[in-house]
Amino acid sequence: MANTHVKEMQALKEHLGKHQLKLTRQRELILNAFLRQEHITAEAMYHQLAKSDPHLGLATIYRTLNLFCDAGLAQARHFGSQTKYDNVSHKGHHDHLICTGCEKIVEFENEEIERLQEEVAARNGFTIKTHRLELYGLCSRCRH
Amino acid sequence: MANTHVKEMQALKEHLGKHQLKLTRQRELILNAFLRQEHITAEAMYHQLAKSDPHLGLATIYRTLNLFCDAGLAQARHFGSQTKYDNVSHKGHHDHLICTGCEKIVEFENEEIERLQEEVAARNGFTIKTHRLELYGLCSRCRH
DNA sequence: TATCATTTTGAGACAGTTTATCAATTTCAA
DNA sequence: TTGAAATTGATAAACTGTCTCAAAATGATA
Numbered sequence: 001m002a003n004t005h006v007k008e009m010q011a012l013k014e015h016l017g018k019h020q021l022k023l024t025r026q027r028e029l030i031l032n033a034f035l036r037q038e039h040i041t042a043e044a045m046y047h048q049l050a051k052s053d054p055h056l057g058l059a060t061i062y063r064t065l066n067l068f069c070d071a072g073l074a075q076a077r078h079f080g081s082q083t084k085y086d087n088v089s090h091k092g093h094h095d096h097l098i099c100t101g102c103e104k105i106v107e108f109e110n111e112e113i114e115r116l117q118e119e120v121a122a123r124n125g126f127t128i129k130t131h132r133l134e135l136y137g138l139c140s141r142c143r144h
Numbered sequence: 145m146a147n148t149h150v151k152e153m154q155a156l157k158e159h160l161g162k163h164q165l166k167l168t169r170q171r172e173l174i175l176n177a178f179l180r181q182e183h184i185t186a187e188a189m190y191h192q193l194a195k196s197d198p199h200l201g202l203a204t205i206y207r208t209l210n211l212f213c214d215a216g217l218a219q220a221r222h223f224g225s226q227t228k229y230d231n232v233s234h235k236g237h238h239d240h241l242i243c244t245g246c247e248k249i250v251e252f253e254n255e256e257i258e259r260l261q262e263e264v265a266a267r268n269g270f271t272i273k274t275h276r277l278e279l280y281g282l283c284s285r286c287r288h
Numbered sequence: 289t290a291t292c293a294t295t296t297t298g299a300g301a302c303a304g305t306t307t308a309t310c311a312a313t314t315t316c317a318a
Numbered sequence: 319t320t321g322a323a324a325t326t327g328a329t330a331a332a333c334t335g336t337c338t339c340a341a342a343a344t345g346a347t348a
Contacts, residue, residue, distance in 0.1 A: 125284035
């Protein structure tokens with residue numbers, strides 16, 4: 001199975017090098033599995049990888065996903081009692097509409113909002129690397 | 145100490161009446177404390193109220209804050225590993241520019257972004273109650 | 289106001305998620 | 319190849335939030 005995620009692997013290696021961290025078999029394995037997802041929980045990834053690698057520990061999954069966050073490859077999003085790790089490289093970036101009634105999540109993108117964010121950032125001397133936008137409310141079904 | 149939150153108390157009583165629930169000393173106490181906050185965690189409220197009422201149980205705080213959510217007075221949001229209960233009657237916006245270099249945080253407001261958020265929500269049948277927008281990047285000082 | 293079915297409370301047990309611990313193993317620079 | 323440093327796996331521990339249940343409080347009714 002070829003590594004089709006050369007760019008992300010490069011980014012990970014760069015982060016590891018900068019922080020005196022090491023590239024391990026597990027980190028490669030988890031990265032490849034992670035990049036195939038749009039977003040996933042640690043627990044789900046644990047079960048998924050257990051099929052091919054039964055001795056991979058849950059703690060390692062958590063540690064590695066948090067490492068990916070530090071490296072800018074992933075972004076943690078807390079909802080309900082679980083943490084979902086978003087794949088940042090997956091189709092740019094998506095924001096979320098979250099129904100507080102039924103917990104339904106709708107993803108959206110809005111270029112105009114992105115543009116205004118850049119504008120706000122520039123006005124304050126910032127260069128944006130990533131962002132998080134979550135709108136909380138009630139979906140049409142839950143409003144009634 | 146007079147109850148200065150007549151409107152919210154009225155809304156709570158209405159909810160209680162509709163659902164065969166009872167108005168208790170604890171619910172009044174917690175409501176008054178809650179309405180003084182913009183947002184608070186159950187744990188924080190527990191410690192705050194423990195000073196004047198050492199026997200108020202943590203479970204009661206959780207139950208009551210969830211009751212407020214049902215009554216439309218509060219809204220739960222998950223932040224990190226904790227749940228914050230937003231006071232719905234406060235409508236302050238808290239958008240943030242966060243520097244990943246020096247951790248500086250700049251607050252901002254942008255009406256145009258807010259308007260576009262409403263638009264996106266409406267297009268998806270949602271009614272927004274609150275939102276969270278965080279822009280991560282480098283400030284001018286850290287970029288160099 | 290007294291009665292009493294129903295709801296609520298407090299205290300702690302419990303459950304689900306994430307992190308800490310630590311001996312054994314692996315990595316990688318020299 | 320060597321060895322200091324980082325990482326892993328297994329599991330204990332921590333944390334947040336919910337459940338349990340006997341005792342207490344509430345409020346509708348008489």
